[in-house]
Amino acid sequence: MNIFQIFSLSFDALKERKVRSALTVLMVVVGSALMTALNGLGAGFGAFIDDQFSQLAPNILFVTSAQQSSQGPIGGGPPPAPKITLNEAVVSRIRSLPFVDDVIQSYQGQITLQSRGKSVDTTVFSIDPQKLYVIAPTIKFVEGSSIRQNDPSAIILSDRVANPPGDDVPFATIGQSLRVTYTFVDPDTGKQEEESKSFVVSGIMKPTGNPTIDNAVVFNRVSGDALLNKAGKYDALLVAAEDGDHVAIVEEEIRKLYGNDIGITTPEAILETIQQFTSGFTSFILSIALVALLVGGVGIITTLYTSVMERIREIGTMKAIGAQNGFILSLFLAEAMTIGIFGATLGMALGIVGGYVLVASFAQGPDASGLTPVFLPTDLAYVWALSVGLSILAGSYPAWKASRLPPIVALRRE
Template identity: 40%
Template sequence: MNPLEIFRYAFEALRERRTRSILTILMVLIGAALMTALNGMNAGMENFVLSSFSSLSPNSLIVVPGTSSVTLDAHDVTLLKKVSGVDDAVPFIQGAAILHSGVKTLRVMVAGFDQSKINLLYPTAELEEGSFISPYDSTGMVLGSKIAMPPGETRPFAWVGKVVTAEYKHTSIEPSGQIKREAVKRSFVVKGVLKYTGAPGFANVDRSALVSLQAANSLFKRGSHYDGIIVITASTDLNSKVEKEILKLYSGNVMVISPKAIVQVIEKTMAGFTTFTVSIAMVSLMVAAVGIITTLFTSVMERTREIGLLKALGFKNWHVLVMFLSEALIVGIIGGSLGLVAGYFGAHLLLMRPVQFSHSAALIQPLFEVEGLVFVWLFTLAISLLAGFYPAWRASKLNPVEALRKE
């Protein structure tokens, strides 16, 4: 009997025990589908986050106070500009505020900085309409794309020429120790609307309202202190050197954050998360392997007399071994193939709705690579064959005389 005939015989044996075979295939399908879907969703998430940070200037470093006792002001900007390898230093002030436009309200991030230098911070930033504001404009505002037209809305929240009001809840401590809370309100005229950038940075510009530094200082009552300073280096190769110089200059009392470091942390985090989630899917495949072992053992017990008859007719041990391994292989092929399809569509189905990130939402597309799909498929086949080996080996070792005596 040639291998093709053995394979056909194994397929017919599975068909005879249809219900049991379908349930076993279903277990394999679920495991393969989970691995496929989780791999695709994790890769899509990682690709989305990394592509977002790739929109940032690669030669920028964000300097922020390391402790509450440290403050940054205009003197620090001058100091940082003198550091070797630094081309520019851009201070910023930011905070959460409620933006009112007529009867509509939105909770947004308001960021104040010199907008003439926006392309140093966000190289891909472009205006949809209007213009950027000057550093001395205390009433102008530029809106991010998702502020001007919030996702899911059919009418814009605000537009160029529209007057909006920013409201900030300011909290301070009086000399007497009492906590004082007051609502600070400032009116602004929308001067421009940005195109979608997808860049997070120190402020997610797509979900931010951008004003001048002095306007942000007035709204948030910072007293001419900055929340941070963005240092632009002459080259990305100098980032590490400049970072060390800044930390040395401030004796470690500031934190220096770089897009490259953020990306590295994200990559490590996503790698760990992917390992964790795929491990869960592998447990599912292990359960499927137990199902295959149980199914084949039951099949061997039920077909003992049949095995004895086949051996009496000339079947060798390896014929029986291959026959039962073929059953395991067929289960793996069908379950693995259907699992890939189910996982592919399942991942897209699960990510149909935008994923919420604090103040914004994003539509993430699963990412599937051919190598990953092939690995899942081959891994499923390998698990199926390993699970089927021991029952197949036991079947091949049956004594034909004793097997024929079984009723």
Template identity: 25%
Template sequence: MRFKKLFKLALNILLNSKLRSWLTIIGIVIGVAAIVAIVSLGQGATLNVQERLGGLGADLITITPGVEKAFGGFKGLGSGAMLAASSNPSISLKSKNLTDKDLQTVKSIEGISYVNGVVSGRVEVFYLAETSSISIQGVDAYAWKYLVNTELEAGRYLNPGDTNVIVVGSGVAKSTFKQPLALNRPVTIDGRLFKVVGILKESGGIGGEDNRIFIQIDQARYILGSAGQKTFDSISAKVSDPDSIDQIVSEIESRLLISRHVTSRNKDFTIISSKSTQEVIDSVLDTINIFLGAIAFVSLLVGAVGIANTMFTSVLEKTKEIGIMKAIGAKNYDIMMIFLLNSALVGFVGGILGIGLGYVISEMLPNLLNRLGPSVSVRTLIPTSLLVETLFLAIIIGVIAGAIPAYRASKLKPVDALRYE
């Protein structure tokens, strides 16, 4: 038989059992819609994180003391670091701060263009009769302007020699106080007046620049009660060639192990590059996406069971017709192809409708989830490849589910089939 004729017969079977066919198709629709919605949510989360990681800069390296502090700035990594430390007692969770000697060690490494020692903490900031606890970061004004990845929205960066001036992140300027902070407006920190000389653009990055105040490091030490100390909470470095960042990280680690008199087993510092952070987060997101996709795939398998059940019923109903077709010359291959095409059609129709439903759900999810609070930022992303692959998967599932019933139908003997009531 020609393919066109086989396809018509398969379509007739689908159309002549409308209720049963549509109930089967609904199972596929739910499975496909779940895959599209869940995977698009995972893809959107991946894109969100990648954009936020972009704020770290591909050429930046951060050194922090101990393990806990090293991962404290990255939600989701802290617990992993703590677990690693707890499994190895030789790793220090809270170690001595980085020193000026460490800073000079990093500066001496070839391939590093700028190095910034940082002290940080939280302080009470007064502005127009309001008080807010804000993260403050003391920086080396010369190096910081080359290390910061966020452009200025207004004003200027800190300059060497500045006193009683600050640069604020977008969040601090726009949403911390009822009245937005503006250039040249005074704020009070630790009883002293500081003038806002710069406002950064919104970064949205994991680095957290949006909600920080930046100040000269010596003044930050005074405010935080560590005046005269030459220690740092972290050291940031910018490499001249991002492609060599792995080699430079290894060199920094080797030099610091020697200068701090520790070994790789009990080292009291952690080095983070944007590349390593990206790899860790990508791995976590991939695992989550696979897990969510597997859950959605289970619902598609339930739909496959429905297809198999429908095909078995169709074979029983069409037993006499199969006998007639075989009696007038239809081959086993023809019979099997009719039922395989029928199950493929069920998968195709269910796939198309499921993609449509999944697309609608994906469009609605961000609006629904973002209403949970201002800290929730959800988006979805539906690549064209996802739609094509999901449709193809639905068809394949349909064919596989219909394979056994189709094979049994093809093996029916004409005499037995014609005698069937």
């Protein structure tokens, strides 16, 4: 008897037990659908992260001061002073290094914006506004925006600040006046103080994929130094190498000057960290889906074992008329494979649809507008082969059990 006849007999046997077979197939469908959907979401999220970081300048190094220790004084108090103070002397030394194209000074701090009776807490990124194009080459502004480089009263808002998610009314528009308040502790008196200044919105940035500026506001360094009481001490330096190929060389040169007394971060390092986190999280989620698939395997064992017990006389009859152990084994393995093929195929189709449904349901908002599941042929083939393989493995014991039944014992079974 050829393989097509074996599969035909197996399919007929499954049809005789429609409900039980359907429920077993459903178990495999659930497991393979989960694995397909989560594989697609993981690959899509990875592609989304790569796309977001591709919009950043690959030649930028973020330089910050390293703290003397990770903890403040016993009993509380201000944090320890940084080992290196980022000032114009440091800027000049770094700017003189080979392959350094520019050094962008920045002040940063938490501020409160007040507009039309509303207030928003956000981050200020105080730099030369023209340097935004160095940090985020693809940056775009809404219509009517203008960059006033030397205007100390001009402020540029990110789209998230100007149009808070979930609010129908904009927080601020171009040309509107805002009140900015900075709260700090006076190092001499230890008292909490406030500095306030009025600004006029000169521009609104569209989302860039750069979290540094997508969640912040920008005004020039003169205003930042005065409002944030920095006294010429920068919070961070953005060092632009001549191109992305020289980033590692520039980092090494800065390390030669300051060792570990200074912090250096590159977009590649950030991307690598995020990819490692994403990979670990995806593996964890897929392990949960694999458990669901294994449960489907247990269902196959139960279904086929019950089928063997119900068909003992049938097995005995086939053996009595000449059926060999290999034929009986093949017959039940074919049933397991049929369940696996149906379950894996339906599960993959359902998983692809489910991946898009999950993205549409949960990945909402401008920050996730580019997130779509990615279903790679290799991933789909892996899920399909794993589902079918586990089904065959699950059916191995019942098939072996059926093939080993002595025909005399089987024929005597009521």
